[in-house]
Amino acid sequence: MAEAPEGEAPGGVDVLSGAERTAPSDPECAQGAPSGAEGASGAKGALSGAERTAPSDAECAQGAPSGAERTEVAPTDAECAQGAPSDTDRRAMELALEEADRAALHGDVPIGCVILDAQGELLARSHNRREIDADPTGHAEVLALRLAAERIGHWRLTGATLYVTLEPCAMCAGALVNARIGRLVYGAADPKAGAVGSLYQLHQDTRLNHRFPCTAGVLAEASRDRLQAFFRRLRAEGQK
Numbered sequence: 443m444a445e446a447p448e449g450e451a452p453g454g455v456d457v458l459s460g461a462e463r464t465a466p467s468d469p470e471c472a473q474g475a476p477s478g479a480e481g482a483s484g485a486k487g488a489l490s491g492a493e494r495t496a497p498s499d500a501e502c503a504q505g506a507p508s509g510a511e512r513t514e515v516a517p518t519d520a521e522c523a524q525g526a527p528s529d530t531d532r533r534a535m536e537l538a539l540e541e542a543d544r545a546a547l548h549g550d551v552p553i554g555c556v557i558l559d560a561q562g563e564l565l566a567r568s569h570n571r572r573e574i575d576a577d578p579t580g581h582a583e584v585l586a587l588r589l590a591a592e593r594i595g596h597w598r599l600t601g602a603t604l605y606v607t608l609e610p611c612a613m614c615a616g617a618l619v620n621a622r623i624g625r626l627v628y629g630a631a632d633p634k635a636g637a638v639g640s641l642y643q644l645h646q647d648t649r650l651n652h653r654f655p656c657t658a659g660v661l662a663e664a665s666r667d668r669l670q671a672f673f674r675r676l677r678a679e680g681q682k
């Protein structure tokens with residue numbers, strides 16, 4: 443049931459997304475000739491040769507995608523289910539919380555993830571390793587998806603359920619779409635970076651080629667407690 447307090451994100455979430463939160467004032471990507479193309483002569487060689495064609499045809503249409511506003515108005519089925527978790531969901535989230543604790547052991551933000559197959563068997567478990575691996579994609583969900591896909595020998599995880607202690611970011615939500623995940627269950631909402639309910643509803647975006655149901659708020663309190671304790675400790679140590 444728990445939702446992240448509005449306007450008062452858990453310290454963890456704040457710091458977690460702090461660096462990336464700089465709001466882009468201009469959502470459009472720059473267009474034009476790539477650097478180095480102007481005045482490039484044949485002497486530039488093969489590398490620049492291919493790109494020297496005038497980019498007039500290469501420009502993509504810009505502007506708000508059609509239907510974007512309508513999607514923002516939270517269609518009912520874009521909302522994550524809330525409520526008392528099933529025994530399976532609760533047990534899986536407890537495992538994910540154990541994984542979150544492992545992340546904190548090596549100085550990573552405590553976020554954990556597990557994936558169960560359609561029969562409820564454990565396919566993968568992982569945790570955030572962004573700091574220890576110096577990997578911007580080292581989020582718990584991405585790592586768990588890789589492990590699960592390796593385990594079953596295919597990238598398609600149809601029928602599987604992914605449990606994660608914090609609402610997935612845009613990257614991870616995109617990875618879930620790409621994995622054709624069967625269902626998502628998460629703990630605490632992330633009002634600063636969450637892409638499955640908070641900032642975006644990528645799990646129910648009709649412009650994408652896969653959608654999946656989501657249940658939110660499962661053991662959210664325990665997830666938030668870990669994040670807040672982690673960042674409180676960091677601040678006490680003067681690292682942040």
Ligand SMILES: [Zn+2]
Nearest residue numbers: 581610611614
């Ligand atoms: Zn993520």
